[in-house]
Amino acid sequence: MSTLTVPYLNIADPEFAMDSEAVRAARDANWYAETNYGLAILSYEDNAALMKSTHFIQGSAQWPEHNGVHSGPFHDWWKENLLVLEGADHDRIRRLTNPAFSPRKIKKLAGRFDELANELIDNWIDRGEVEFVNEFAAPFATRVLCILLGIDEADWVKINDLGSKIGAALGVTFKEEQESIDAALTELQEYGAALIRDRQENPKDDFLTRLVSENRDGDKLTDAELQNLVVLLIFGGMDTTRNQLGLAMQSFSKQPEQWEKLAAEPEKYAKNAVEEMLRLNPTTRWVTREAAETFEYKGLTIEQGTTVHMFTMISGTDPEAFIDAEQIDLDAERAPNFAFGGGVHNCIGQFVARSDMMAALPALATRITDLQIGNATWLPDSGNTGPENLPVRFTKR
Ligand code: HEM
Numbered sequence: 001m002s003t004l005t006v007p008y009l010n011i012a013d014p015e016f017a018m019d020s021e022a023v024r025a026a027r028d029a030n031w032y033a034e035t036n037y038g039l040a041i042l043s044y045e046d047n048a049a050l051m052k053s054t055h056f057i058q059g060s061a062q063w064p065e066h067n068g069v070h071s072g073p074f075h076d077w078w079k080e081n082l083l084v085l086e087g088a089d090h091d092r093i094r095r096l097t098n099p100a101f102s103p104r105k106i107k108k109l110a111g112r113f114d115e116l117a118n119e120l121i122d123n124w125i126d127r128g129e130v131e132f133v134n135e136f137a138a139p140f141a142t143r144v145l146c147i148l149l150g151i152d153e154a155d156w157v158k159i160n161d162l163g164s165k166i167g168a169a170l171g172v173t174f175k176e177e178q179e180s181i182d183a184a185l186t187e188l189q190e191y192g193a194a195l196i197r198d199r200q201e202n203p204k205d206d207f208l209t210r211l212v213s214e215n216r217d218g219d220k221l222t223d224a225e226l227q228n229l230v231v232l233l234i235f236g237g238m239d240t241t242r243n244q245l246g247l248a249m250q251s252f253s254k255q256p257e258q259w260e261k262l263a264a265e266p267e268k269y270a271k272n273a274v275e276e277m278l279r280l281n282p283t284t285r286w287v288t289r290e291a292a293e294t295f296e297y298k299g300l301t302i303e304q305g306t307t308v309h310m311f312t313m314i315s316g317t318d319p320e321a322f323i324d325a326e327q328i329d330l331d332a333e334r335a336p337n338f339a340f341g342g343g344v345h346n347c348i349g350q351f352v353a354r355s356d357m358m359a360a361l362p363a364l365a366t367r368i369t370d371l372q373i374g375n376a377t378w379l380p381d382s383g384n385t386g387p388e389n390l391p392v393r394f395t396k397r
Pocket residue numbers: 058082083084094148232233234236237238240241244283284287288339340341342343344345346347348349350352353
């Protein structure tokens with residue numbers, strides 16, 4: 001056993017906040033903490049060492065049951081999705097899905113992401129204020145997925161509505177909202193099925209056609225697997241990107257000199273601007289794992305079945321790993337962050353997310369300045385966070 005004092009964090013407490021002195025103090029005291037749901041890994045070094053460990057599985061398969069949901073469309077969809085599949089089943093779907101996400105192919109969409117960002121900014125730039133979530137981040141994130149999947153962009157409101165309803169399954173009201181979650185999931189599955197049929201019958205030079213036609217040694221994704229995946233891509237890509245853009249505005253509003261630096265040389269700094277947001281203020285505050293077997297790490301026995309939360313934000317601001325860790329520094333060379341997780345379950349959409357945010361942040365920085373955040377409302381600062389509503393006042397350049 002470790003001889004250091006082990007801090008305790010009550011991560012179920014409604015008052016718990018990842019961005020807090022209590023969590024920073026825990027990290028500065030020890031590399032891990034005990035929580036009411038297993039362990040939390042706090043230091044950068046140990047997140048880096050354990051994030052890809054093969055002693056762990058992703059471990060969210062029982063999420064519906066833990067919330068009292070034992071059947072129904074969401075339950076059945078969840079059990080089959082890439083995020084919770086393990087071992088050979090996971091590897092197979094990943095192998096058949098990865099080529100569609102080839103960075104070279106996704107890169108071709110960058111120009112369209114840039115146009116989209118500017119089109120949205122045009123709608124409100126003359127007002128000097130914007131409700132950033134609903135007038136930029138949500139339409140941007142959803143329309144990016146429409147572009148990727150070849151969905152008519154005019155349908156974004158519908159996709160956003162269905163995706164948000166399904167997203168409630170990750171919250172505390174899952175059981176109460178099961179009926180609406182199941183109805184939204186069924187509608188999105190039908191929507192996805194029609195898209196898939198269309199590409200099977202009328203192949204195009206696009207992402208979905210690549211996904212539908214990928215064939216490895218005679219193995220292909222089945223229609224049911226494709227349908228499941230389309231729903232997962234919307235589910236996994238929409239709220240995350242929306243939240244991350246809101247968090248980026250929050251961070252840059254506190255460091256206007258870095259916003260000016262990005263505005264002055266957007267091509268030079270776009271990449272680091274995105275990486276600094278992901279390191280300093282990630283929407284995925286933690287990534288969850290479950291020990292698949294009992295093992296020893298640094299003298300600590302981690303028993304099979306233990307839930308382990310990899311604390312991404314607090315490891316990304318670990319002063320042992322980063323100079324001026326709590327500050328955006330667009331010129332710094334930083335070690336990799338864990339906002340997209342790591343190991344076999346790492347975010348398959350990360351190149352899409354990086355490309356679209358590398359379009360969004362420079363478009364914003366080059367067109368608006370003097371960011372002033374108004375009275376925002378926020379999701380709880382645990383698991384996944386971000387603003388629900390983010391009024392921003394600014395000066396048009
Ligand atoms: C800022 C945006 C995003 C963030 C912060 C994010 C974060 C994450 C994280 C933390 C994971 C789990 C990684 C792990 O357990 O190691 C994940 C998995 C996943 N993400 Fe993302 N994501 C984003 C955007 C997207 C987009 C745009 C898509 C789809 C186009 C997507 C699709 C997925 C999928 C399918 C998985 C499951 C992968 C697997 O289990 O093999 N994500 N994401």
